[in-house]
Amino acid sequence: MQPLQQPPQHIVGRGAQIEPTNRFEKVSTHADWQQLEHDELAAQNQRRIPTEFFPDHTRSLITHNDSPDIPFTHSINPYRGCEHGCAYCYARPGHEYLGMNAGLDFETKVLYKPDAARLLRAELCKPSWNGREVIAMSGVTDCYQPAERRLKITRSCIEVLVEARQAFGIITKNALILRDLDLLAPHAAQRMCAINLSVTTLDADLARDLEPRTSPPDSRLRAVKELSTAGVPVRVMVAPIIPGLTDVEIPAILEAAAQAGACGAGWQMLRLPWAVRPIFEDWLARNRPLQRDRVIARIQDVRGGKMNDYQFGRRMRGQGEYTDGIADTFRVFKHKFGLNRDLPPLDTTQFHPPRSADGQLTLF
Numbered sequence: 001m002q003p004l005q006q007p008p009q010h011i012v013g014r015g016a017q018i019e020p021t022n023r024f025e026k027v028s029t030h031a032d033w034q035q036l037e038h039d040e041l042a043a044q045n046q047r048r049i050p051t052e053f054f055p056d057h058t059r060s061l062i063t064h065n066d067s068p069d070i071p072f073t074h075s076i077n078p079y080r081g082c083e084h085g086c087a088y089c090y091a092r093p094g095h096e097y098l099g100m101n102a103g104l105d106f107e108t109k110v111l112y113k114p115d116a117a118r119l120l121r122a123e124l125c126k127p128s129w130n131g132r133e134v135i136a137m138s139g140v141t142d143c144y145q146p147a148e149r150r151l152k153i154t155r156s157c158i159e160v161l162v163e164a165r166q167a168f169g170i171i172t173k174n175a176l177i178l179r180d181l182d183l184l185a186p187h188a189a190q191r192m193c194a195i196n197l198s199v200t201t202l203d204a205d206l207a208r209d210l211e212p213r214t215s216p217p218d219s220r221l222r223a224v225k226e227l228s229t230a231g232v233p234v235r236v237m238v239a240p241i242i243p244g245l246t247d248v249e250i251p252a253i254l255e256a257a258a259q260a261g262a263c264g265a266g267w268q269m270l271r272l273p274w275a276v277r278p279i280f281e282d283w284l285a286r287n288r289p290l291q292r293d294r295v296i297a298r299i300q301d302v303r304g305g306k307m308n309d310y311q312f313g314r315r316m317r318g319q320g321e322y323t324d325g326i327a328d329t330f331r332v333f334k335h336k337f338g339l340n341r342d343l344p345p346l347d348t349t350q351f352h353p354p355r356s357a358d359g360q361l362t363l364f
Helices: 040-046 092-098 104-108 116-124 153-163 175-189 204-210 217-229 247-260 276-287 292-302 321-336
Strands: 052-055 074-076 109-112 135-137 168-172 193-198 234-241 264-269
Touching: 092 104, 092 276, 104 109, 116 153, 135 153, 153 175, 168 175, 175 193, 175 217, 193 217, 204 217, 204 276, 217 234, 217 247, 234 247, 247 264, 247 321, 264 321, 276 292, 292 321
Parallel strands: 052 109, 074 135, 135 168, 168 193, 193 234, 234 264
Antiparallel strands: none
16 A cells, blocks of 8 residues: 555645645655544644745855846845745745755745844955845845744844945835844835835635745735835736636725735736646635636636746736736726836935944945
């Protein structure tokens, strides 16, 4: 008899319920769930998997990309892996480079960068850094995932950015960002920071299943309102749009975003690279079985008959008539609710190197 390769019961608070084989590893292991079939106590224990945190002593922090469809070139990621556990997260395959899997490992084995603020300070002090580039926080995994409440790595980085008068933007789906309003609001008043806040759905039940450890939709909208009221420009990202599941919510999300005070809105299509596809398909089968076939068919509609498209220029939006319909709907309701403004351009002329690690002012 073959061992079961997925738990017989739902693992509480996790978006992924499986552990796909790491595509870079020749050897893989699988849990033998068969022994738990008649052991209710053991099964109960296996339904809750605690998150483990590991220090990541990286030697650099600011990363560079030249992707033509990503609107920033420099970014900071205080964490690798993400406890939010979004079933659709395109960043999951990054954990495979660490020798782990893109499923449960990605959301239960999180790496954090304890030296992030020190590294950032050192890099901003280099003569080669002139501050002319906007730095994005959370280009990969969310910088405000739950552990940030305790570790405060993101906040320590923001403190350095503010000291250096460095322009930056933040991408998040967590209302924890409001904790740092005391830093963000004064910086925004100088036109040096802006926020992109993701709202995938307004359905709290769907959000709980799809993004189990994120802030619920009403909390995200509250964050939009409080940030906007404090003078911090906020754009709501309807991302990802899941064809056949969340695309029908576009008008309602845009209306709610406008009422909360967002200045603009953007969207991205669901992406299912590498191991994300089996994780998301498993999620559909478990959580939305009656909608599964429709969602898969719609995904194939926007991906040229496939489940994913890696092509620059198409991977963020998709193609075809169904995609055109989504784009038209978004454009019409974005105009209707007054979300045609974009985030204001950030001022990158005010940069000044921060104090060095030994407390000395840096001079060019």
